[in-house]
Amino acid sequence: MITAMTFIIALYIFMLAAFTGYEVISRVPSILHTPLMSGSNFVHGIVVVGALTALFNASSVLEQIVGFLGVVMGAGNVVGGYVVTDRMLAMFKPSDKAAPQKGAQK
Amino acid sequence: MILLEYIVAISALIASGLLVYGLKRMSSPVTAVSGIVTAGWGMLFVTVASFLGIFSVSEAAKPHLVVNVILAILGLVIGGGWAGWKGRSVAMTAMPQMVALFNGMGGGAAAAVSVIALTGPKETGIVPLLVTVAGGLIGSMSLSGSIIAWAKLDGRMNKPIRFGGQRIVNAAVFMLTVLLGIMAAFLYHQDGGGIATLLFFIGALLAGICMTIPIGGADMPVVISLYNAFTGLAVGLEGYVMADPALMIAGMVVGSAGTLLTVMMAKGMNRSISNVLFSNFGEASASTATGPQKEAKSVAPGDAATTMRYASSVIIVPGYGLAVAQAQGKLYDFVKQLQAAGVDVKFAIHPVAGRMPGHMNVLLAEAGVPYDMIYDMEDINDSFADTDVALIIGANDVVNPSARTDKSSPIYGMPILNADKAHQVFVIKRGMGMGYSAVENPLFFQDNCAMVFGDAQAVLSKMVEAVKALGTS
Incomplete structure (x- = not known):
């Protein structure tokens, strides 16, 4: 019953x-x-948490190997996704906004 | 221990909130930059919190815990370090294939979680096992499919691979894989279960490859977006198996958002998703060589530049060729010269210019081109007829008039930029080769069109020099 409800x-x-x-x-x-x-690609990188949990609970060599690979790939997804998205979005700083900021600093 | 579990659960809740909120902020240009930072904090938070899980591991794993934690840290450093270095160092033009690669890694991670759930000692019912199989199937297909997509975009795999009866073979591979997956779930911890699991994952990886190899490079953005949705779905399903609501929410949000994004991208090319996946785009190319073959006119860069210098309005249509030549900065130099000479310059961006929707905007933004000079197709298409010069740089299919007129053309019906209606058209192109759809472009043979052959970077340099020589009046 509980499993059905969950x-x-x-x-x-x-x-x-x-x-x-x-x-x-x-x-x-x-x-x-x-x-x-790219941003949503980063968000599903949360799978690294699942891979970490699976690796922590690994009790055989096979599980350790697969879990390790999972963490490597998951971490790649997270970090790569973040860096690429950040670089893309950095281009979106509107020029008209950037200009007055520079002026204000002077 | 109960307290600890609450801390982990609450941090996962906060993290999934931050991730969804971050994604929401990313969907507006004004807040986009802060959006990724918000989502980034959420991700960091939940990853760190997941290390609290080491205090509540299963009995069987306790003797291995030290090794496991070392492996985990090592894995994070290796995977994250490599991806971070790669993501920073790669050129902006190569972004689409990087997204493909990182997406594939996510799918692979989801598949790895699925492998452990199918082989591990944890007792579960048949429903979670079947969900695991579904997530493993989708994740594995996303992994192998994304790698093929990456290879195609990176130029390591140029020709779509097609053969007779391919659809039947693909369907057979997929059905067999599903069958093996169901067997793997029902034979869990029984004789033959291990073999079924192994064969299932091999089949799933193969299915991803089979599905992607017949699709041409021009359709890769749509395919990558689809695999992005796939990975999201796989993560969501594995989240259910691991009883982790944060994975379920983040995964499913990406699954549905990615699906919608895929539909929107396909719409930009006036195609349906099934059309992208199952039709053999460009197959008619063999027959397009027929028809009147005129010589295309060719003109020197300096002459073309002079014409534009004394024109009153110029619309620039950038395409992938500009991105490949890394000439966006040079182009903006040229544009600034034209503006100084009083020419009205606009950029016209086709929804699928470059390799992905918005990719060209990113590249132009990188070069410093202000927003108000860049126009979407719908906003600018009527202006071409009143424009003196349309300058097409490394674009082909998006300005091919046969999409409007030739019903037999494979790209018939795709919305195009009406560059052919400008009084004069210049096309900067490396040669007379065809675009990604491998369709002949009648625009190049039109009377008002002249080709400027050469690499975009070299041609634009010559154009800049030519205008400089004329002086500003």
């Missing part, structure tokens, strides 16, 4: 999260499509 709750989480994702992305200007793809 399964149902999981379905609710999935449904609400799916709507959230839809709402977050809709009505986005096309210039942000690439940075957003």
Whole structure:
């Protein structure tokens, strides 16, 4: 009974999260499509947490090897996703905003 | 121990909130920069908090804990260090393939979690096992598919691989893999379960490869976006198996957001997703060699530059060739000269210019081109007819008029920029080669069109010199 209930709750989480994702992305200007793809790529890097937990609980050599590979790939996803997104978004600092800031510093 | 579990759970809750909020901020140009920072803090927080999990590991894992923690730290340093170095050092033009690669790694990590769930000693019911199989399948396909996409965009794999009956073979591989996956779930911890699991993952990796190899390079952005959604979904499913709501939420948010993004990208090319995945785009190329073959006119860079210097309006259509030549900075130098001479210069960006929607905007922004000079297709398409010169740099398919007129053309129906309607068209191009869709472009043979052959960087340098020689009046 408890497992059935947790399964149902999981379905609710999935449904609400799916709507959230839809709402977050809709009505986005096309210039942000690439940075957003990269940004969402970063967000699913949270899988590294799952890989870490799996590795911590590893009790055989096979699990240790696979878990280690999982952590390497997950960490690559997180860090790579962040760096690439950050570099892309750095281009979006609007020029008209940057100019008065420079003036203010002087 | 209960307290510790609460701390881990609460930090995961805060982190998933920060991740979704960060993604929301990333969807507006004004807040985008702070969005990734917000999401970054969330990620750092949840990763650090996950180390508290070492105090509540299963009995079986306790003797191995020290080794496991060392492996974990090593893995974070190696994976994160390599990706960080790679992500920083790679050129802006190579960003799309980097996204593909990092996305594939995420899919691989989800698959690894699935492997452990299918082989590990933890007792679970059949439902979580089937969910694990689904996540493992999607994650593995995302891993191998993304690597193929990366290879294609990186120029390591140039030709789409197609053969007769490919769709049937692909479907067979996929069905067999699903069957093996179901077997692996039901034979969990029984004879043959290990073999079924192994074969299942091999099949899943193969399915990802099969699905991606027939798709041409021009469609890779859509495919990468799809695999991005795949990885998100896989992470969400593995999150359920690991009973980790943060993974479930972050994964599913990306799964649905990525799907929507994929649909929007496909729409930009006037195609459906099934059309991208299952139609053999460009197959008609063999037959396009027919038709009137005129000689394309060619003109020296200096002459073209002079024409533009004395024009009153110029629209520039940048494409992937500009990105490859790394000539965006040089282009802006040239544009500044034209502006100084009183020419009205605008940039027209096709939704899929470059290799991804928005990629070209990023490259132009890198060169310092202000926003108000850059126009989307819908906003500028009617202006071409009143424009003196359209300068096309390294773009081809997005200005191919046969998309408008030729029903037999494989790109028929794709929205294009009406550059052919300008009074004069200059095309900077390395040669008469065809675009990614491998379709002949009748624009190049039009009377009002002249080709400027050469590498965009070299041609623009000559143009800058030519205008400088004329002096500013």
